[in-house]
Amino acid sequence: MSLLEVRGLCKRFGGLQAVGNVCFSVQQGHIKALIGPNGAGKTTLFNLLSGVIPPDSGSVQFDGADIQGMQPFQIAEKGISRTFQHIRLFTHMTALENIMIGRHIHSRAGFLAGMLNLPWSGKEQKIVRQRALEIMSFLGIADHAGTDATSLAYGQQRVLELGRALACEPKLLLLDEPAAGLNMRETAEMAKLISKIRDTGVTVLIVEHDMSLVMNISDEIVVLSYGEKIADGTPLAVQKDPEVIKVYLGEEEC
Amino acid sequence: MLRSRFAPLLAFVVLIVCVQLLAVAADKPQYLTQLTMTGYYSLVIIGLCMLIGYAGQISIGHAGFFAIGGYVSAFLATYNLMPHKEKAFTGILSKTGLLVQAQDLYGADILVFHPWAACIAAVAVTMLIAYVIGGPILKLKGHYLAMATLGFGTIIYKIVLGTSLFGAADGLSDIPGFRILPGLEVSGKSSLRIHNYYIAWGIVVLGMLLLSNLINSRVGRALRSIHSAEDAANAMGINTARYKLNIFVLSAVFAALGGVFLTHYNGGIGPSEASIMKSVRYVAIVAIGGMANLWGALSMGLILNFMSLRGYFGSYDDAVFGIILIIIMLFAPEGLLRRELLQWPKKLFSSKAEEKKA
Numbered sequence: 001m002s003l004l005e006v007r008g009l010c011k012r013f014g015g016l017q018a019v020g021n022v023c024f025s026v027q028q029g030h031i032k033a034l035i036g037p038n039g040a041g042k043t044t045l046f047n048l049l050s051g052v053i054p055p056d057s058g059s060v061q062f063d064g065a066d067i068q069g070m071q072p073f074q075i076a077e078k079g080i081s082r083t084f085q086h087i088r089l090f091t092h093m094t095a096l097e098n099i100m101i102g103r104h105i106h107s108r109a110g111f112l113a114g115m116l117n118l119p120w121s122g123k124e125q126k127i128v129r130q131r132a133l134e135i136m137s138f139l140g141i142a143d144h145a146g147t148d149a150t151s152l153a154y155g156q157q158r159v160l161e162l163g164r165a166l167a168c169e170p171k172l173l174l175l176d177e178p179a180a181g182l183n184m185r186e187t188a189e190m191a192k193l194i195s196k197i198r199d200t201g202v203t204v205l206i207v208e209h210d211m212s213l214v215m216n217i218s219d220e221i222v223v224l225s226y227g228e229k230i231a232d233g234t235p236l237a238v239q240k241d242p243e244v245i246k247v248y249l250g251e252e253e254c
Numbered sequence: 255m256l257r258s259r260f261a262p263l264l265a266f267v268v269l270i271v272c273v274q275l276l277a278v279a280a281d282k283p284q285y286l287t288q289l290t291m292t293g294y295y296s297l298v299i300i301g302l303c304m305l306i307g308y309a310g311q312i313s314i315g316h317a318g319f320f321a322i323g324g325y326v327s328a329f330l331a332t333y334n335l336m337p338h339k340e341k342a343f344t345g346i347l348s349k350t351g352l353l354v355q356a357q358d359l360y361g362a363d364i365l366v367f368h369p370w371a372a373c374i375a376a377v378a379v380t381m382l383i384a385y386v387i388g389g390p391i392l393k394l395k396g397h398y399l400a401m402a403t404l405g406f407g408t409i410i411y412k413i414v415l416g417t418s419l420f421g422a423a424d425g426l427s428d429i430p431g432f433r434i435l436p437g438l439e440v441s442g443k444s445s446l447r448i449h450n451y452y453i454a455w456g457i458v459v460l461g462m463l464l465l466s467n468l469i470n471s472r473v474g475r476a477l478r479s480i481h482s483a484e485d486a487a488n489a490m491g492i493n494t495a496r497y498k499l500n501i502f503v504l505s506a507v508f509a510a511l512g513g514v515f516l517t518h519y520n521g522g523i524g525p526s527e528a529s530i531m532k533s534v535r536y537v538a539i540v541a542i543g544g545m546a547n548l549w550g551a552l553s554m555g556l557i558l559n560f561m562s563l564r565g566y567f568g569s570y571d572d573a574v575f576g577i578i579l580i581i582i583m584l585f586a587p588e589g590l591l592r593r594e595l596l597q598w599p600k601k602l603f604s605s606k607a608e609e610k611k612a
Contacts, residue, residue, distance in 0.1 A: 050489060076491035088486035090479045092546070101479045105491035107472050111500055114471030115464040121471065128472070168491060 003028045003203050009058035018044040020227040031204040033214045036224035042207045050082045051075040077105050081165040082174035087157050089149045096145040099132040102167025139163045155186040175206040179213050191217050270455045286451045288563040293454030294516035299555035301508025302536050307546035309501045310481030312400045314533045315407030316509045321528030323376045323510025324517040328426040330372035334364040369432035373514045380510035388502040411528040425524030432518035440518045531572040538579040545589030
């Protein structure tokens with residue numbers, strides 16, 4: 001069963017066709033990777049899926065409902081959460097508080113309940129904190145709960161951002177270059193974490209440049225070039241695809 | 255957890271009592287008058303601190319909301335409905351108990367709105383205006399938002415200055431006292447000076463309790479996340495537009511309540527309360543208080559407003575606050591009284607050390 005179904009998605013910035021008529025689907029419980037050379041439209045596609053920018057045309061079906069053109073917070077409520085290529089943690093807040101914000105859609109205390117500190121909102125707060133701590137230990141960063149998020153090591157910040165997205169309990173997790181800037185050991189750990197997350201039943205769509213990571217953990221790969229899909233299949237099939245070899249290595253060396 | 259949240263409030267209450275006892279012991283009861291006024295201005299400050307410091311949305315128009323609160327309640331509490339006594343709507347109003355009979359300065363009978371009715375109407379009008387203008391202008395960011403709120407403040411100033419119903423340049427006066435509850439009356443009578451000091455600061459303590467609860471709640475975290483990374487907050491499922499609007503309205507209500515109470519306390523309100531320099535003053539105090547630091551803003555507001563009301567700054571009053579704002583923006587754009595401040599000298603030295611190495 002496909003969880004995400006992208007059909008004929010297009011986005012144009014002035015004269016540039018950033019994403020042109022892209023179609024693909026993501027199966028429930030799979031890790032699907034989105035690769036392509038720089039400027040292929042991967043991040044634009046992510047921004048379209050998460051509602052940061054609206055598509056010019058095409059449709060995105062998620063869990064049986066059309067979500068194209070929705071606001072990011074509505075898409076998050078539907079069950080898609082994401083991380084960012086350039087880490088976007090909340091500054092002046094502890095690592096734990098960052099994860100607690102990820103629990104926003106699973107709690108409901110509003111302005112009045114917050115100001116009056118009503119008993120039920122206090123209880124809710126405790127549950128949120130407890131759940132956030134559980135997520136931190138799942139990711140192995142529980143020791144840093146009280147640390148200011150931005151004073152964590154870079155690799156830990158990547159993991160924290162992953163945890164924040166995970167705290168939303170998404171059905172689909174969009175990871176935008178989760179291994180960017182990580183060393184080999186950290187990349188291997190990140191790969192393990194992503195597989196571990198998939199094993200809990202979360203579907204993952206990942207944009208990544210690190211081929212060792214992509215080839216190791218993905219069930220399927222979509223290759224984009226100049227905003228268009230040129231291949232879609234298992235890692236083995238994609239690696240052998242002449243079109244993919246051409247865009248990655250150049251025509252001469254084929 | 256509980257102790258840490260209530261400890262500063264408790265210390266604050268003790269401070270309030272000490273200041274009162276000290277003022278009386280030093281035979282300077284007149285200080286309590288300015289301290290009472292400072293209390294009402296503090297309501298504006300702490301509300302604005304939530305908006306600027308925590309949610310990261312600037313407003314240079316909050317004197318406008320203060321004035322809306324003050325003027326609406328002053329107008330309703332003094333506008334004589336006696337000539338319209340026979341009309342149907344006046345009859346309905348007086349049957350519902352919203353109107354009260356009183357006497358004006360010359361002893362003639364007048365029929366005006368009860369201060370409670372006037373206060374609620376003032377808050378309702380403020381909320382309505384804040385929602386209507388907040389919707390579109392909170393889509394703006396940074397200095398565009400600053401300019402838009404500045405424009406709003408200017409409009410309110412010009413309206414109160416140019417409307418004869420609001421007393422034009424003279425403002426409104428002879429505002430009756432506001433009996434909040436039996437035995438609790440906001441008024442400028444010197445016999446009620448200590449009484450009023452405690453009412454004012456009691457309201458501030460209540461406001462601080464509500465807002466510090468809010469900061470530590472789910473909403474508080476959402477607001478701080480909007481300040482820090484609005485797009486990421488939105489991606490976490492936070493309806494950023496609605497949260498920004500709600501905190502804007504909440505801070506406007508705090509400003510309006512400050513206006514309502516101060517107007518009843520002073521017995522009048524003038525257009526200077528709506529002036530841009532008042533708005534600049536509020537922003538300057540929030541900035542010097544450390545932006546996202548409710549207690550810092552409150553304490554700086556207490557000190558600076560009191561000094562200003564006592565006339566320490568003489569005719570340079572507005573200039574002092576303007577200069578404070580400039581200095582803060584130049585040297586500490588994230589605010590002066592911050593936790594990070596303590597680490598600042600360290601950083602200074604460490605960066606120098608690195609330079610030397612290089």
